[in-house]
Amino acid sequence: DAGVIQSPRHEVTEMGQEVTLRCKPISGHNSLFWYRQTMMRGLELLIYFNNNVPIDDSGMPEDRFSAKMPNASFSTLKIQPSEPRDSAVYFCASRDDRTVYNEKLFFGSGTQLSVL
Amino acid sequence: GEDVEQSLFLSVREGDSSVINCTYTDSSSTYLYWYKQEPGAGLQLLTYIFSNMDMKQDQRLTVLLNKKDKHLSLRIADTQTGDSAIYFCAVSEGGADGLTFGKGTHLIIQP
Numbered sequence: 001d002a003g004v005i006q007s008p009r010h011e012v013t014e015m016g017q018e019v020t021l022r023c024k025p026i027s028g029h030n031s032l033f034w035y036r037q038t039m040m041r042g043l044e045l046l047i048y049f050n051n052n053v054p055i056d057d058s059g060m061p062e063d064r065f066s067a068k069m070p071n072a073s074f075s076t077l078k079i080q081p082s083e084p085r086d087s088a089v090y091f092c093a094s095r096d097d098r099t100v101y102n103e104k105l106f107f108g109s110g111t112q113l114s115v116l
Numbered sequence: 117g118e119d120v121e122q123s124l125f126l127s128v129r130e131g132d133s134s135v136i137n138c139t140y141t142d143s144s145s146t147y148l149y150w151y152k153q154e155p156g157a158g159l160q161l162l163t164y165i166f167s168n169m170d171m172k173q174d175q176r177l178t179v180l181l182n183k184k185d186k187h188l189s190l191r192i193a194d195t196q197t198g199d200s201a202i203y204f205c206a207v208s209e210g211g212a213d214g215l216t217f218g219k220g221t222h223l224i225i226q227p
Contacts, residue, residue: 004158033214042219043159043204056214091158104149105206105215107158 004108006092012114018080021111024073025094033105034067034077035091043091049075050097082115089113118142122205122218129226134192136221138205141186145207148181149215150190153202162203163190192223200225 005024033048047057069075093105119141151159178191206215
C-alpha cells in the first residue's frame with residue numbers, strides 16, 4: 001500500500017480564499033483523523049471519522065473549517081475564508097479500528113499551508 | 117482532558133544514549149506511543165507500549181513506563197546522526213478516540 005496520501009504537499013494562498021486539503025487513507029482503514037501542527041501549539045486533533053461518520057469535531061477551530069468524508073477512500077478539509085493564522089502543516093492519519101489492540105495511526109506527509 | 121508534556125529539546129553526542137521523557141495526566145491511558153518526525157515528513161510510528169507493560173525493547177530502542185508516576189521514556193542506544201528528528205509521545209485511552217500528542221522533543225546530535 002502507498003500509505004496515507006495527502007494533496008497538495010504545499011499550498012500558498014491569499015487571505016480570504018478558499019482552501020481544500022485532500023486525503024486518501026490506507027485501504028481498509030476505517031478511521032481517519034485530521035491534525036494541525038504549529039510550533040506554538042504542537043499537534044492538535046481537529047476532527048476524526050469512523051466508518052465515514054464524523055465522531056468528534058470539537059477540535060475544529062471555528063465555522064470556517066469543515067471536513068467531509070464522502071466515502072471510505074477520500075476526505076477533505078476545507079477552510080473558507082482562510083486567514084493568516086491558519087498557516088500550519090495539516091496532517092491526515094488513518095487507522096484500522098477493527099482489530100483489537102491495533103491502535104496504530106499512520107500519517108500522511110502533510111500539507112504545508114501558507115496564507116498570506 | 118489529557119495533557120502530555122515533553123521537553124522541547126535534547127542534545128546528545130553521537131554514540132551516546134538519548135533518553136526522551138514524557139509525562140501524561142490521565143491514568144486511564146491504555147496505549148502509549150512514540151512517533152518520529154523527520155524534516156518535511158509526517159509522523160512515523162516508532163514503537164508503542166500497553167499500560168500493562170513496564171518495558172519494551174526493540175533493537176536500539178527501549179521504552180520504559182512508570183504507571184504510578186505517569187511517566188514514559190524512550191531510550192535510544194548508540195545515537196546516530198540519522199536519529200536526528202522530533203520525537204512525539206502520544207497516549208490514548210483506547211477505543212475509537214484519537215491520540216493526544218505531546219509537543220515533541222527535538223533531538224539534536226552533536227558530532
